[in-house]
Amino acid sequence: MFEIQPLQLIQCLIACLSGGVGTYLMMPHRRQFAKPGLVFAIGLGLILFAAGQLMMLGGSPTPIVSKVFFNIFAIASVVASALMITARDPVHSALWFAVVVLSTSGLFLLAGAGFLAAGTVIVYAGAIIVTFLFVIMLAQSEGKAVYDRLARQPAQATVTGFILIWCLLIVILSNPGNTYFQSGSNSSASLAPRLIPAKDLVNYKRLTATNPTYMVMGKTLTPEITLPDTIQATLPAGIPQPHVAGLGAAMYTTHLISSELVGAILFVALAGAVVIATPRVGGESS
Amino acid sequence: MLLEILGLLIKISLVVGITQGAVAYLILVERKIAAFAQDRVGPNRVGPLGLLQPIVDGVKMFLKEDVTPNYVNKPIFILAPFLTIVTAMIGFAVVPFGPVGPNGPVLMDGPIQFQIAPGIDIGILYIFAVGSLAVYGIILAGYASNNKYSFLGGIRSSAQLISYEIPMGMSILGMVLLVGSLDLNSIIEWQSKHVWGILVQPLGFFIFLICAFAETNRLPFDLPESEQELVGGFHTEYSSMKFGMFFLGEYLHVITVSYLVVILFFGGWDIPFVTDSAQTGWIFAMIKVAAMLGKVLLMIVFVMWIRWTLPRFRYDRLMELAWKRMIPLAIANMVVTATVLQLVRG
Numbered sequence: 001m002f003e004i005q006p007l008q009l010i011q012c013l014i015a016c017l018s019g020g021v022g023t024y025l026m027m028p029h030r031r032q033f034a035k036p037g038l039v040f041a042i043g044l045g046l047i048l049f050a051a052g053q054l055m056m057l058g059g060s061p062t063p064i065v066s067k068v069f070f071n072i073f074a075i076a077s078v079v080a081s082a083l084m085i086t087a088r089d090p091v092h093s094a095l096w097f098a099v100v101v102l103s104t105s106g107l108f109l110l111a112g113a114g115f116l117a118a119g120t121v122i123v124y125a126g127a128i129i130v131t132f133l134f135v136i137m138l139a140q141s142e143g144k145a146v147y148d149r150l151a152r153q154p155a156q157a158t159v160t161g162f163i164l165i166w167c168l169l170i171v172i173l174s175n176p177g178n179t180y181f182q183s184g185s186n187s188s189a190s191l192a193p194r195l196i197p198a199k200d201l202v203n204y205k206r207l208t209a210t211n212p213t214y215m216v217m218g219k220t221l222t223p224e225i226t227l228p229d230t231i232q233a234t235l236p237a238g239i240p241q242p243h244v245a246g247l248g249a250a251m252y253t254t255h256l257i258s259s260e261l262v263g264a265i266l267f268v269a270l271a272g273a274v275v276i277a278t279p280r281v282g283g284e285s286s
Numbered sequence: 287m288l289l290e291i292l293g294l295l296i297k298i299s300l301v302v303g304i305t306q307g308a309v310a311y312l313i314l315v316e317r318k319i320a321a322f323a324q325d326r327v328g329p330n331r332v333g334p335l336g337l338l339q340p341i342v343d344g345v346k347m348f349l350k351e352d353v354t355p356n357y358v359n360k361p362i363f364i365l366a367p368f369l370t371i372v373t374a375m376i377g378f379a380v381v382p383f384g385p386v387g388p389n390g391p392v393l394m395d396g397p398i399q400f401q402i403a404p405g406i407d408i409g410i411l412y413i414f415a416v417g418s419l420a421v422y423g424i425i426l427a428g429y430a431s432n433n434k435y436s437f438l439g440g441i442r443s444s445a446q447l448i449s450y451e452i453p454m455g456m457s458i459l460g461m462v463l464l465v466g467s468l469d470l471n472s473i474i475e476w477q478s479k480h481v482w483g484i485l486v487q488p489l490g491f492f493i494f495l496i497c498a499f500a501e502t503n504r505l506p507f508d509l510p511e512s513e514q515e516l517v518g519g520f521h522t523e524y525s526s527m528k529f530g531m532f533f534l535g536e537y538l539h540v541i542t543v544s545y546l547v548v549i550l551f552f553g554g555w556d557i558p559f560v561t562d563s564a565q566t567g568w569i570f571a572m573i574k575v576a577a578m579l580g581k582v583l584l585m586i587v588f589v590m591w592i593r594w595t596l597p598r599f600r601y602d603r604l605m606e607l608a609w610k611r612m613i614p615l616a617i618a619n620m621v622v623t624a625t626v627l628q629l630v631r632g
Contacts, residue, residue, distance in 0.1 A: 091362075091429060098422070105415075115468075118411035122455075126418025130425065130448055137429055137441065244408060244468060 008057060012169045015053035020162035022046030026086040027154040043086075044079070051078040057173065066110055073106035090136045094129055101125045115244045297402050301378050309537040310340035316590050323594035344530075352526035355431075362430035367524065367531035370423030374538035377416040378402065380409040381545050384575035385555055386471045391568040400575060401471070409470040410462070413546065414455055417501065421447040423535065428520040439519025442509050442601065446500060449608040450507075454497035456616035460490040460623040461550050474554030475563045482558075483551035489619045491551045493612055498543040500608070503536060504589060506596040509604060544585035552581050 025043030055074060077100050084096035101124040105117035151157070251259050314329065314336065321328025329336040354363065384400030391398050406412060421444050428440015461483050462468055465476040477483055484491045500507040509519075521532045548554060555561065555574035599607070 095362075095426075114406065114408045115411065118408050118415040121415035122411070122418050126415065126421070126451065127448055130421055130444055133425055133429075134441065134444060137425075137437070 008173055009170075011053050011057055012166065012173070015050040015057075016162045016166045016169070018046045018053070019050030019165070020158050022050065023082055023086065023161070024154055024158045026082060027151040027158070028086065028088050044082070047079060047082045048075070051075055054078075054169075057169075069106065070110055073103040073110070077103035077107070091133065094132045094136060097132070098125050098129045101129065115247055294402065301383075301402060302375065305375075305378060305538060305541060306534070308541065309534055310344060312537050312540070312586065313343065313533075314340050315587070316593075319587070319590045320594060323591075347527050347530040350526040352528065355523055357432045358523060359430040359432060362426050363523075364528075366423050366427035366430060367528045367535075368423075369426065370420065370535035371531045371538070373416055373419045373423065374535040374542070377413050377542050380406050380412050380470065381542065382470055382474065382549070382554065384578060385563065385571055387475075387563060391566070391571045398571070400571070404471075406469070408468045410458060410468050410473070410546075410550075413542070414451075417539075417542075418448075418451055420501075420535070420539065423532070424520050427524065427532070431520070431523040433523055436520050436522045439522070443503065443520060446503075446507065446509055446604060446608075449605060450497045450500035450612070453493055453608060453612035453616040454501060456613070456620055457490045457493035457497065458550060459616075459620045460487045463620070463623050463627055470549050470554075474549055474556065477553040478556040478562055482553040482556070487551065487619070487623070489615065490623075491547075493616050493619070494550065495547065496607075497612065498547060499589070499592065500604075502539040502543055502589075504540065505593040506598050507604065508598060509601055540586060540589055541582070544582045544589065547585055548578060548581040552585075554578055 022043040022045070025039050025046070051074065055071070080096045080099035080103065084093050084100060087093040087096060101120060105120040105125075108114075108117035108120065317339075318328045318336075320326075329339045332338040332342050354360065379402045382401040382404075386399045386401045386404050388397055424447070425440045425444040428436045428438075428443070431437070431440075461473060464483075464486060465473050467473065467476075473483075480486075499505075503509075521529055524532065555578045557573070557577050561570065561574055561577070
């Protein structure tokens, strides 16, 4: 299970420790005073150091242009995420969140996942964070609230967060089937097969019972994806399946149940919002 | 490799230069059309027929005093106009200005592609992604100005922009379903082979056009500015070139949206019975570029004409139009298109 090299283990440890200490130093003070700039700078430096360690763990893409952009996006996303949780002004927090989302979609783009990148920007940066900004601005027009200016239990929160990061790193590095993080290949040709194997939340071995419903479900979970001939015919020979078509096919064959579940949950949330927002008959609001 | 990067830089500077220059002259066109609508002469003093007016306007913008009030949130106040102009500019990276593909006119070692980034198969999604970021410039300008008129303008405007993004995104799905691709070049080629998008997706075109007006903050949807109630909306506190950047951003959006309408619903570079995607050589390439440019200019004139035709909406009507009319219509359009396609293709 844990086929991890000792050097990588040590690097993980250093990265997590320095990142954790850095984040703690950057957190707002308990007693609402601003921290001195030096402490903040040391914290930022430690986080940058941690980001550098993490980047040494995985390779970066090969062409020099991709490498430059990969480094820019990777550092930007790590630093912006640290600034996002430590900013004292919630509007600044929301803006750093936007920077995190944008640089993450830059990384998606470098990995050949253009659809995912555009979708992330549209949904998160374009809609969700704007709604956050909206709410923050409407909620507090004057001054910052106390709960924004001080961090409650910064030490415990930091430790918990970085234990989670540590676990994720160990799992990613020790998973032998995962080639992306270790080799750093970025061509879209190698990406296509990676999209397809289903580690679905539904364990479909359990579904292959004699029940006809389960048999239908089992068929929808078959991990073979073929594009319809109408689309396949338009592709030049030798070019891998286009990302969008591959993603769509994966979503509606391999991951059908997950997508349907997500759709149902969102629909329930929508219905709930309408019920809550609708004024009651005979109530005080008209 | 080096040659490729050099060509790319030349293309980028050409597109940036030409669009900025075009914006300057669009302002003149706007003023001339306004004058025509109001039975005036319009600007006619600087140069022959007032043709040098844009240059004088630009110089004026740069030379005015740049006031930054004391009570503003300075970093965000400065960031907002830059965001506006950047998000308006980078959308042009995937807009095809002419034919793209292996049949382009040959220069040096390969065919010229009339697009900064050819071969992106999610072109239209990219434009929507960049367009959805445009709201940041406005909402941050309103917030950073620390002024209730600006703030109200910013809030109003961001609500308007995120509301109209939804039907706008849905209205193009019909065309995307028909073509089977999100690539702008494939969409043009499909229309060149079959018929123009407006004939097969009239409802989609209608919804897209209305949402395009709302997304560019043009009349009848220019609620964010509304001089009467909000002094100037989100840009009340801005002066000099910072104000100029908002202005520039608005006109750049008009150009982007006009290109999108032409590409999605008016066949792009296509002239029926004259052009097809197999033609090679300089002459046809130039014809196609000219055809596209002509259609875009007509579209821009149409946008400016509408400004003097329709009055501004009331705010609640505006939101009602988006959520209660446009979105259901767009969903219906998508469902009907998908059903018909499934039945036809079998």
